[in-house]
Amino acid sequence: MTDSLLSIHKLTTQIGRDDGAIIPVSSVSFDIHPGETFALLGESGCGKSMTALSVMRLLPPAGKITEGEIFLDGINLRDLPEVDMRAQRGGNIGMIFQEPMTSLNPVLTVAYQVGEAVKLHDEEHAGDIDARVLELLQQVGIPDPERRMSEYPHQLSGGMKQRVMIAMALAGRPKLLIADEPTTALDVTIQAQVLDLLRDLQKRTDMAILLITHDLGVVAETADRVGVMYAGEIIETAPVDTFFAEPQHPYSQRLFDALPSVERRNRPLTAIEGNVPSLAETFRGCRFRSRCDVAKEICATELPPWHGDQEHGYLCHLQQLRSESIEAPQEASISEQEPGKNVLRVEQMQLYFPIKKGLLRRTVGHVRAVDGIDLDISSGKTVALVGESGCGKTTVGKGILQLLRPTSGSVQLNGTELTKLKGENLRSLRAGMQMIFQDPASSMNPRMTVEAIVSEGLIAQKIGKDRSERLERVKAILDRVGLPERFMKRYPHEFSGGQRQRIAIARSLVLRPDLLVCDEPTSALDVSVQAQILNLLKEIQDEAKIAYLFITHNISVVSYLADEVAVMYLGRIVEQGDVDTVLGDPKHPYTQALLSAVPVADPQREREIIRLPGDMPSPANPPSGCHFHPRCPRATDICSQSWPELSKSGTHKVWCHLHG
Structure with a gap:
């Protein structure tokens, strides 16, 4: 060497x-x-x-x-x-930072920011900076680089922002x-x-x-x-x-x-x-x-x-x-549960956001964030919702909880139709459906102590006769999630990422909900902390028979935690079924591409990644027919003409013309 x-x-x-x-x-x-x-x-x-x-x-x-x-x-x-x-x-020395959006200036174009790096570190191209910027953007694989040069960071996807960062790092060779x-x-x-x-x-x-x-x-x-x-x-x-x-x-x-x-x-x-x-x-x-x-x-x-x-x-x-004897301790396995009562039923839920333009703010179109989905979750079961960023996963979760009101469709919690409820009638049911957010720090008031954060829901729902009764319930749930009583007087900034996530889980569970929507709860956590949180969620579900909607793009977490998987693309579910069937024998080309891209912790294992051209289209202007057809390696003429009918085999559902 x-x-x-x-x-x-x-x-x-x-x-x-x-x-x-x-x-x-x-x-x-x-x-x-x-x-x-x-x-x-x-x-x-x-x-x-x-x-x-x-x-x-x-x-x-x-x-x-x-x-x-x-x-x-x-x-x-x-x-x-x-x-x-x-x-x-x-x-x-070039450097790519973890968060490209915090490293890119939001008010400067891509060409200016990459060009600045060229001007400072590449004397050879100082006289023709635009040509070098174009070359760098082509080098890092940004589609249509001539147009992207004049755009701003907020107009780029996460992957493209990261490519711009790489182009800036490469400017000085x-x-x-x-x-x-x-x-x-x-x-x-x-x-x-x-x-x-x-x-x-x-x-x-x-x-x-x-x-x-x-x-x-x-x-x-x-x-x-x-x-x-x-x-x-x-x-x-x-x-x-x-x-x-x-x-x-x-x-x-x-x-x-x-x-x-x-x-x-x-x-x-x-x-x-x-x-x-x-x-x-x-x-x-x-x-x-x-x-x-x-x-x-x-x-x-x-x-x-x-x-x-x-x-x-x-x-x-x-x-x-x-x-040495350092094998993992053989703990009691978590038993498979029998199907319980239906907790959540979602039928043809749509959630559109109006696009307004002009002086009078007329509606000229809609962003079809969620475009007609069906979901059923039973008590003690976990349904994982997977897909790329921007496909509508988080919007589905917020629509189910009525944090965003669906445009149409039905959402039932324990048989009660939520979309028709308002005011106090809806507020009284919120104890039965809770959410764990992706970034626990941003979902907590930094001026509130742990005790105040966890007991806030109890106060809002008028649970507990007085503060001492609520305090006992807060102590019990903090102990259940592995946080000692002495933490109650501390503030969010005094905790690690894993501890803040435990506080978020405690805040959700203190109300004893029937449904818990988990929005990427482990995406920013280390492997060891992720294991603690997954163990905790599984133990609590086994004890309380809570139904989970688990929103994630981590397939290994899905394979471990979920009973059923729904794969989402541009506002619609394209494949759905039990976890072993979908992950073991995916039918939809999008699911196949998604699973092929998952990195495997084994350097000896070779895999063939299915490359998808371009980026996900805008939900404001979805393609005709099957939404996936512009990126699909197996698309035919009919794919651009009509949305595919449901193809079903047992519990495995696929919306694809190849399986019609």
Whole structure:
């Protein structure tokens, strides 16, 4: 292998004053070679992004690098004055941030923002910036780049915004690309496109990539080597095939045990209890000790040694981990439930938003967000609603709960028609139907304590004679979701992402609903925290027989949690059936493409991704006939002429002309 492009040795970063300093990066060492992808894997708060910011020297004002060396192509970045470091950023080092919308200026066009990067870092094209911008947009696969150049970020889909970010990062022809969670918020189809693009660019330019992620499937498909990070330290490094075949550190093994899958469906996932320790404390032993099932006395008193070399090794007191008994505990399996009473029935629900124009604000059209869907959910059962962003999944959930009033159709909760109810009559039924939102932090009042947040619904529904009675109910539900009583006086910002999600679940369950709409409740969570939340939802459903509508694009979560799957495209359901049938033998071309794009946590497994051209059409102007036909690889003439009739085999339903 060639010499290292990026070489980090004993890097330590400090945030804050000496007396209360946080050490997010502690003696980190690794190398990345030209043309290689090195994945930095670990939970939120373990120091991955802070390592990348240290390399870029973009630390917050209170941050500083206290020890170590960072060499990029033989240049010591720590020795460079800021003016020279500025030339490295965007030049030899490009960076893709996790949230493209927060990195793009909403009032500047795509051409201006990409052109600015060209002007600063590509002297060769300084005289013809537009031509270079067009070339970059073509290079990253943006359709119709001439038109997109004049558009603004809000006019682009999530996948296209991420491609614009990649184009900006490539403007300086970087030798190293740092990609910080580049696919976390993307659908699996868009994620596959972005990962393919990065692989293709890497082959053509011999660019090295530092990939920061917590998705084991993405690591398996893109990385050459892996570094596992925990509480500011690198605790294991290995070639990707070796890592997935035989992870050495107990933390690495627990990450694999926490992955949801169809094989683990009838038993709890092995969650890693607890949280990453505070990086402000002084560690005298192993940082993972408090969460480790195989910890020994020595783990509390002595710092663990490194076994192996920098390319392949691990940090642990135990030398033969695979011979130790660290198998997941055999917990009691969750029994299959008999079908219960019908809790929710949705028939031909439509939800249109008017498009108004002109001085008099006349209605000139409609956005057909939900265009006639049917759903039935029984008590104790879970129906998963899957599809790309923009297909109408969240709108379905809000329409069912009457947070958005359906344009037409029927929504019945326990036999009561909701669409005809108003005022106090509807308000009294809201206790029976609750929602867990995708971003729990934004759904909570930051000025309210946990007690006030969880008891708010009880007060609104006039449940409980007085505060003390409500307080007892709040304590009971917090205990049920694994939050101690002492948390009641704290505020949302004082909690981790997983803890905030538990508060959101407690807020929903305190009213003892019959129906719970879960809108992407685990999409932003790490694998270990996701396992905790899925276990909790499954246990509560088993006890209380709550019906779940689970909105997600995470197919592995669907395979683990759901009883039935409904696949949605542009406001309509195109395939529906029990989870084993739909995921095991998909019939609709869209479902087949969706499942083919799901990354698999196995680097040895090859799969053929079905590429879908273009983006989802606008629901304001859906295509004639089958809405999917402009992107369908198997479309025929009839597909553009009429919506397909239902084809049914047992409980498996498909709306496709190929199966009519």
